[in-house]
Amino acid sequence: MRPIKKDISKKIKTAANIIKKGGVVVFPTETVYGIGANVFNERACKKIFEIKKRPSENPLIVHISDESMLDDITKKIPSAANKLIKRFWPGPLTLIFRKKKKIPDVVTSGLDTVAVRMPSDKIALELIKMSGTPIAAPSANVFGFVSATEFNHVKEDFSKESDIDFTLPGGRTKHGLESTIIDVTKKIPLILRFGAVTVEDIEKTLGMKISVKVGAKKILAPGMYERHYSPQTSLYVFDNFDSMTEFILKCGSGKIGVLINKKYLKIFERFKNGEFYFRTYSTLDELSRKLYSCFRRFDAEKVDSIVAMKVADRGIGRTINDRLCRAGSVL
Numbered sequence: 001m002r003p004i005k006k007d008i009s010k011k012i013k014t015a016a017n018i019i020k021k022g023g024v025v026v027f028p029t030e031t032v033y034g035i036g037a038n039v040f041n042e043r044a045c046k047k048i049f050e051i052k053k054r055p056s057e058n059p060l061i062v063h064i065s066d067e068s069m070l071d072d073i074t075k076k077i078p079s080a081a082n083k084l085i086k087r088f089w090p091g092p093l094t095l096i097f098r099k100k101k102k103i104p105d106v107v108t109s110g111l112d113t114v115a116v117r118m119p120s121d122k123i124a125l126e127l128i129k130m131s132g133t134p135i136a137a138p139s140a141n142v143f144g145f146v147s148a149t150e151f152n153h154v155k156e157d158f159s160k161e162s163d164i165d166f167t168l169p170g171g172r173t174k175h176g177l178e179s180t181i182i183d184v185t186k187k188i189p190l191i192l193r194f195g196a197v198t199v200e201d202i203e204k205t206l207g208m209k210i211s212v213k214v215g216a217k218k219i220l221a222p223g224m225y226e227r228h229y230s231p232q233t234s235l236y237v238f239d240n241f242d243s244m245t246e247f248i249l250k251c252g253s254g255k256i257g258v259l260i261n262k263k264y265l266k267i268f269e270r271f272k273n274g275e276f277y278f279r280t281y282s283t284l285d286e287l288s289r290k291l292y293s294c295f296r297r298f299d300a301e302k303v304d305s306i307v308a309m310k311v312a313d314r315g316i317g318r319t320i321n322d323r324l325c326r327a328g329s330v331l
């Protein structure tokens with residue numbers, strides 16, 4: 001966990017006062033930056049949707065700093081949820097509960113359920129604590145595009161004229177991918193979004209297999225959009241190295257952004273066509289931390305297309321593949 005420096009304490013105080021007064025604040029979490037407001041302030045929460053250009057049918061995650069805050073949010077905590085809370089909170093796991101009436105409809109898009117998580121980032125926790133209220137916050141990026149994993153990303157996405165009242169800096173986020181979302185209102189918990197906590201770890205904690213409804217053709221819950229997390233540049237995703245190289249050779253000339261495991265880099269020396277911009281990684285943890293910043297850097301370099309390969313579909317690899325496939329076109 002990142003320690004809190006003295007100068008940031010002052011900024012957290014300022015941010016908390018803004019939340020109390022009904023303002024909108026961007027803050028770091030251990031997954032991605034969030035853009036938040038007092039969950040009970042309907043007007044402030046509405047503003048978040050406007051700033052992000054987010055459809056109103058896509059509900060927000062409510063962030064808490066203490067389990068006692070759940071009393072204001074939900075009536076009943078199922079036993080599976082208790083196990084998950086004990087193991088993963090504070091941390092990158094979001095749980096869907098039945099909601100109490102006092103949570104405004106704007107936050108939950110009219111659903112009778114509410115998404116809740118307790119982040120582990122110290123700045124986020126302190127902000128919620130000092131604000132004295134749960135904070136409703138989606139990811140701090142323009143809807144449908146790449147989430148922000150660095151302070152600068154937030155500045156790229158939102159101009160000074162935006163309605164954001166304050167931004168708390170927090171450096172690079174620890175995980176780089178969003179939280180895992182699990183619906184615990186069902187008899188058998190249901191994964192709605194792969195995330196920083198792996199399915200394997202969740203099943204181990206619960207001692208049972210759980211259902212997965214991620215990337216279903218039919219939108220079961222708002223926010224399960226097939227296309228999401230996308231860079232501005234066209235991204236092409238391949239199952240294996242051969243199909244990726246075949247595509248590159250067919251491409252002819254042009255600027256190509258290549259996101260690739262370091263071990264393949266040497267092979268590219270053979271290619272004479274195209275102008276390559278490489279971003280490499282050695283481990284899947286490294287890739288998960290830098291995936292979104294790689295997308296953003298390729299965009300900044302104005303490459304003509306980005307190519308990337310799927311990784312082994314287990315552990316955090318499953319989350320990476322999910323984001324690659326939603327962000328781009330699978331060829």
Ligand code: TXA
Nearest residue numbers: 031033034059060113114115138139178179221222223
């Ligand atoms: O890591 C994260 O979860 C980050 C940080 C800021 O906490 N937040 C984040 O929020 O990724 P957002 O808004 O980008 O994604 C939240 C997802 C959406 O897909 C939304 O549909 C889903 O949570 N969600 C929220 N409430 C829900 C509910 N009641 N039922 C089903 N899905 C829900």
Ligand code: MG
Nearest residue numbers: 138139140147
């Ligand atoms: Mg998002």
